[in-house]
Amino acid sequence: MRLVFAGTPSAAVPTLRRLAADHDIAAVVTRPDAPLGRKRVLTPSPVAQAADELDLPIIKTARLDDDATTAITALGAELGVIVAYGGLVREPLLSAPVHGWINLHFSLLPAWRGAAPVQRALIAGDAELGASVFQLVPALDAGDVFAMRTVDVPADATADAALDALAIDGAALTADVVAGIADGTARAVPQTGQESLAPKLSLEDGLLDWTQPLEKVFSRFRGVTPEPGAHTTVEGVRVKILDAAPTAENPLEPGEIVSTKSTLLIGTGSAPLAVTRVQPAGKGAMNAVDWWRGQRSEGLRAGL
Known part of the structure; x- marks a missing residue:
């Protein structure tokens, strides 16, 4: 045709x-x-x-x-x-x-x-x-x-x-x-089932709520990556989370950040999220652990 x-x-x-x-x-x-x-x-x-x-x-x-x-x-x-x-x-x-x-x-x-x-x-x-x-x-x-x-x-x-x-x-x-x-063989049929809407995402849709269970936090990370991008704040500075994965680690307080050799563990409402790459506002992408080492990390939490 x-x-x-x-x-x-x-x-x-x-x-x-x-x-x-x-x-x-x-x-x-x-x-x-x-x-x-x-x-x-x-x-x-x-x-x-x-x-x-x-x-x-x-x-x-x-x-x-x-x-x-x-x-x-x-x-x-x-x-x-x-x-x-x-x-x-x-x-x-x-x-x-x-x-x-x-x-x-x-x-x-x-x-x-x-x-x-x-x-x-x-x-x-x-x-x-x-x-x-x-x-x-x-x-x-x-x-x-x-x-x-x-x-x-x-x-x-x-x-x-x-x-x-x-x-x-x-x-x-x-x-x-x-x-x-x-x-001439194609046939269309009316839609059936529950309707739901999918409006365009805004920057605010990428903000992670650490009080939610890990499953919901990771689902949001998946849905907003790469655009508009998952992000949190640390001392009022926006930090984009580029790579992350769920864990079965022991729970942390929501927003609590603990560094291991290879990842940052950020507490959610259940198990922590493992974060491997971040991009602080105004900077390029970097290893999450390297970024954390450069912070005045004692007592800092995500989402604050």
């Missing part, structure tokens, strides 16, 4: 590559170049870079406004495919392709509708993660579902690693649905 593809982050790249191998991609729609790094260098999105490698036409737009709608409609695509583009598809663009638009969403819908489904699922401690391909409708992630797949994700995977795994499986799932739409 003749497709238009919309996406922005690296999680959308596997689907673009998979569809480009089997279909005519009329254009790739992505967000404009964004400043990255300390030098704020304007950098194309991962999807734009992949589209360039595949020699596909690219439309860069921050939103699907009237100009973008006119340009995309003129392509004559039979189907639109969207994966984490970062903007809404509204009428009349929504109905422009004969088969409308389908969306690859990284949750088991109707669970975690919204911008941060993987992160919110990890924070909540969900036992399963998955991907859904559904018909795009005006309501948020509410369309009928063509296909859904539960994906095995390591129990300690952070959000970036979990999303990488979901992106690969989601690409195959989307390719199957597009093939079914092309040959």
